[in-house]
Amino acid sequence: MVLAVLWLAAPGAAAVPAGPTTVPLAGVTLLPVDSHVSLVVNVADGTAPVPPDSVSVTVAGVPQPATVVPVLSDQLAVGIVIDASRAAGGGLPARLSAAARFVLEAPAGTHAALVADTTPPAVLAKLQQGPDDLVRALSAVQPRGDRHTADALTLAVRQLPATAGNPRAVILYTGAADAGGAASADLATRLAREHVLLVVVSTADDTRYWSKATGPTGGLVAPVRTSPVVPALDRVATTLRTRYLITFPTPAHLPAPASVRLNFPDVTMSADVVVPGKDAPVRAEPGHGLVSSAWMTVMLWAALIVGALALLIWGALEMVGSVFRRM
Structure with a gap:
């Protein structure tokens, strides 16, 4: 070990x-x-915000024009769906409060629409910028009718503009354990093909259905195990802040290998993907391609510590090397 260090410190062998x-x-x-390739990426807390010029994409080794946009940004269009059924019961006020808080704290340029999951599902506020009318609509919601969650989600998606490169999402606040008859894989496929992230804040005891429905869209489920909805809402906002939408042109020949990199001063985050054909089925296994933001943060800090140690060792070797050169 000592001989190796002395050899590295010798003239001409500095690290x-x-x-x-x-x-x-x-x-x-x-x-x-479709006409473009879209990836939802979940970066570590320590890397946010991601600069617009940090992304680089190559397809079969050829650089491609690419954009990266935060999901929670002025470009976001979001449909908010509230379980306003009779079954919502005493949980409705907490859901309304959570939705109002999200609207009030969203970026100023966010466009949002409000849909009630009831009989029949209804648009309570059309897509608009600014929270005032949305909060007024939320304050007027009363429980009635039965849930028609799948139809309510479809109605919310219809309110969102289809703008390539801009994030679209639906946030569902519900007490239901499922969407009322629609298979989770079918729901996930429908929303993923619309490039809509599904986010679910659920007070149901069993949220396995929602985990399967949200994962393939790049979204998430936030279970509410106790009566307050605020902790789950905090998780939604925190997680969405680490999610970014990367977009680049669809390659002429599919399938095609693509390399995606986010370049920061001290660390580069990279992923290799295969862009499938346009008719390829949506992979519907829960959590496909996702790791938790906490694990991503651990990985990032580990990489930074390793890099810092390498620099310290290099500095020490340089000092020892300078001593040898003077001898």
Whole structure:
């Protein structure tokens, strides 16, 4: 060990500091391909915000024009669905409060629409910028009718503009354990093909259905195990802040290998994906392509610590080397 250090410290053998550490960009959901390719990526807390010029994409080794946009941003169009059925019962006020808080704290340029899951599902507020009318509509909601959750989600998606490169999402506040008859894989496929992230805040005891329905869209489920909805809402906002939408042109020949990189001063996050054909089925296993933001943060800090140690060792070797050169 000592001989190795002395050899490295000898004249002409000084270490050269490495570039940024590369870590896997593990939180990647590839949405169905149309005129463009869209990926929802989940980065670690320590890397947010992601600069617009940090993304680079190559397809079969050829650089591609690409954009990266935060999901929770001025470009977001979101449909908010409230379980306003009779079955919502005493949980309705907490859901309304959570939805109002999200609207009030969303970025100023966010466009939002409000839909009630009841009989029949109804648009309570059309897509608009600014929270005032949405909060007034929320304050007027009263429980009635039965749930028609799948239809309510479809109605919410219809309110959202289809703008390539801009994030679209539906946030559902519900007490239901499922969408009322629609299979989770079918619901996930329908929303993923619309490039709509599904986010569910659910007070149901069993949220396995929602986990399967949200994962392939790049979204998430936030279970509410106790009566307050605020902790789950905080998780939704926190998680959405680490999600970004990366978009680049669809390759002429499919399937095609693509490499995606987010470049930061001290670390590079990278992922290799295969862009499938336009008719490829949506992969519907829960959580496909996703790791938790907490694990991503651990990986990032580990990479930064390794990089810092490498620099310290390089500095020490440089000092020892300078001593040898003077002898």
